[in-house]
Amino acid sequence: MSREAGTQPQPSALRSRVTDAVWFVAPLLALVAAWAVAVRTFHVPLRVFPSVGDVLLAGLQEFQRGSLFEHIRQSLTRVAVGTILAILTSVPIGIAVATNRLVAACLAPILRFFAVLAGIAWIPIATLWFGYGFGAITFVIFNAVFFVVAYNTMLGVASIPQVLRNAAASLGATRWQIFLEVLLPGALPNIVTGIRTGMGYAWRGLIAAEMIATNAGLGYMLFLARDFYRTEVILLGMILIGTIWLAMDRLILAPVERRTIERWGLARRAGA
Amino acid sequence: MADLVIRKLGKTYFDLYAGRHVTAVADVSLEIHTGEFVSIVGASGCGKTTLLNMVAGFIPPSEGEILLGDRQVKGPGPDRGVVFQGFALFPWKSVLDNVAFGLKMRGVPRAERLRIAEEYVALVGLAGAESRYPTELSGGMQQRVGVARALANSPELLLMDEPFASVDAQTRMTLQEELTRIWEAKHPTILFVTHDVDEAVFLSDRVIVLTRSPGTVRAEVPIPLPRPRSWGRLVEDGRFKALVARVLALVRDSDPPTNPAGGQERSG
Numbered sequence: 001m002s003r004e005a006g007t008q009p010q011p012s013a014l015r016s017r018v019t020d021a022v023w024f025v026a027p028l029l030a031l032v033a034a035w036a037v038a039v040r041t042f043h044v045p046l047r048v049f050p051s052v053g054d055v056l057l058a059g060l061q062e063f064q065r066g067s068l069f070e071h072i073r074q075s076l077t078r079v080a081v082g083t084i085l086a087i088l089t090s091v092p093i094g095i096a097v098a099t100n101r102l103v104a105a106c107l108a109p110i111l112r113f114f115a116v117l118a119g120i121a122w123i124p125i126a127t128l129w130f131g132y133g134f135g136a137i138t139f140v141i142f143n144a145v146f147f148v149v150a151y152n153t154m155l156g157v158a159s160i161p162q163v164l165r166n167a168a169a170s171l172g173a174t175r176w177q178i179f180l181e182v183l184l185p186g187a188l189p190n191i192v193t194g195i196r197t198g199m200g201y202a203w204r205g206l207i208a209a210e211m212i213a214t215n216a217g218l219g220y221m222l223f224l225a226r227d228f229y230r231t232e233v234i235l236l237g238m239i240l241i242g243t244i245w246l247a248m249d250r251l252i253l254a255p256v257e258r259r260t261i262e263r264w265g266l267a268r269r270a271g272a
Numbered sequence: 273m274a275d276l277v278i279r280k281l282g283k284t285y286f287d288l289y290a291g292r293h294v295t296a297v298a299d300v301s302l303e304i305h306t307g308e309f310v311s312i313v314g315a316s317g318c319g320k321t322t323l324l325n326m327v328a329g330f331i332p333p334s335e336g337e338i339l340l341g342d343r344q345v346k347g348p349g350p351d352r353g354v355v356f357q358g359f360a361l362f363p364w365k366s367v368l369d370n371v372a373f374g375l376k377m378r379g380v381p382r383a384e385r386l387r388i389a390e391e392y393v394a395l396v397g398l399a400g401a402e403s404r405y406p407t408e409l410s411g412g413m414q415q416r417v418g419v420a421r422a423l424a425n426s427p428e429l430l431l432m433d434e435p436f437a438s439v440d441a442q443t444r445m446t447l448q449e450e451l452t453r454i455w456e457a458k459h460p461t462i463l464f465v466t467h468d469v470d471e472a473v474f475l476s477d478r479v480i481v482l483t484r485s486p487g488t489v490r491a492e493v494p495i496p497l498p499r500p501r502s503w504g505r506l507v508e509d510g511r512f513k514a515l516v517a518r519v520l521a522l523v524r525d526s527d528p529p530t531n532p533a534g535g536q537e538r539s540g
Contacts, residue, residue: 166330167360171374172350185364
């Protein structure tokens with residue numbers, strides 16, 4: 001909300017944010033420069049590694065054919081659908097589990113086990129159940145996000161002091177109102193952290209799954225290019241995969257996480 | 273409005289560390305009348321917070337009963353407002369939304385509940401801070417929000433659990449004076465738990481002294497000091513000093529003989 005002065009980017013905060021961005025991008029640009037110089041100096045053949053120009057040209061061609069957008073759209077749709085389904089189911093389940101100490105204690109190791117189990121481990125069974133395509137890949141994404149968010153939601157609820165529930169109950173809140181007004185907002189910082197972590201897993205799982213189980217998407221584009229020795233398309237795909245994730249993470253997920261944690265008072269504002 | 277009646281109340285729980293049953297509160301009977309300000313004092317560990325938590329409905333008693341008017345206390349409810357030692361404000365809600373919380377739970381329309389909440393925010397001297405968040409406030413200001421939140425819900429009984437124990441001494445005296453001012457203006461029924469004898473005598477109509485382990489009523493001391501009360505007037509007042517000395521003697525007399533200094537305050 002805009003009325004709180006502390007979260008507004010003030011001149012100094014804005015400057016430090018710009019500085020941060022420059023420091024983040026500069027090493028990447030240096031890497032590109034080193035790449036350009038190395039390919040030219042050592043006369044690396046295109047079949048081994050493409051030059052910067054080859055990759056830019058490939059990007060332009062794929063863009064003009066419209067296939068690039070189609071691959072990106074397919075990948076992003078799968079991530080969005082899988083993630084949204086996972087959030088809608090894992091948050092209520094995480095809260096329900098956490099409100100019963102015994103159930104929470106029993107389920108914590110199980111959730112944790114599946115949370116660290118890589119998304120791609122689900123591909124074989126997913127393709128058996130859903131066939132090749134949208135269903136199998138979305139299932140992989142769903143699993144990557146679901147268990148991490150459920151586990152973090154549970155941790156979040158468990159970290160809400162009992163005294164806050166007591167306060168709500170003594171002010172007349174029903175069980176359902178305590179769920180909506182105390183447990184859900186109280187666990188939100190952890191939920192957001194879970195979503196950020198889960199989407200990181202999901203994005204990696206997506207690329208792997210698309211190499212195996214579909215005929216569209218960034219992972220597929222990457223894998224298909226290999227068959228034609230098109231190293232410039234492979235590199236293009238890798239750069240896009242990394243760039244899209246960094247953009248999502250740094251422009252959307254990280255700021256949301258930071259703001260929730262600040263607002264909830266779990267971390268003091270920088271400099272305060 | 274209704275009187276609070278506590279009959280033969282006891283609480284025994286299993287202490288995991290000691291590996292045996294411990295009686296925290298035993299055979300407590302007392303009455304608090306409508307509009308009365310009653311404090312419970314006792315050395316730390318005497319079960320006074322356990323007693324308050326049973327009245328609030330947070331923990332069930334092992335024996336006896338608690339009646340508010342003709343209703344038996346079975347769990348927490350909006351008829352008993354609670355002010356907590358650690359404030360227990362909702363960190364994701366603004367001052368105004370914290371104060372309006374109880375009214376929202378009870379379905380009061382938004383415009384009306386915000387109007388009432390503003391009134392109580394002003395009553396505790398926080399006008400202008402409505403849109404701030406708890407972490408942006410000092411401890412003293414947070415507890416003003418805690419008091420406003422409990423009062424805005426118009427409870428029949430206000431339970432205060434060492435509410436000023438975690439603020440500095442200067443702020444504590446200001447908050448005590450403001451609480452007397454509010455009580456003198458509105459006469460809510462208050463059950464106030466503290467280990468601070470000066471505070472209990474300053475605020476109350478009646479002070480109840482608990483013995484230590486198990487906590488049971490040792491004495492009741494009426495406080496017939498005139499109102500309005502202020503520290504400026506009472507700090508040199510002979511009657512105030514005499515009452516403090518008397519209550520303090522009762523509290524210290526209930527200490528085990530091995531600990532003549534009066535015991536360190538433990539949290540919890």
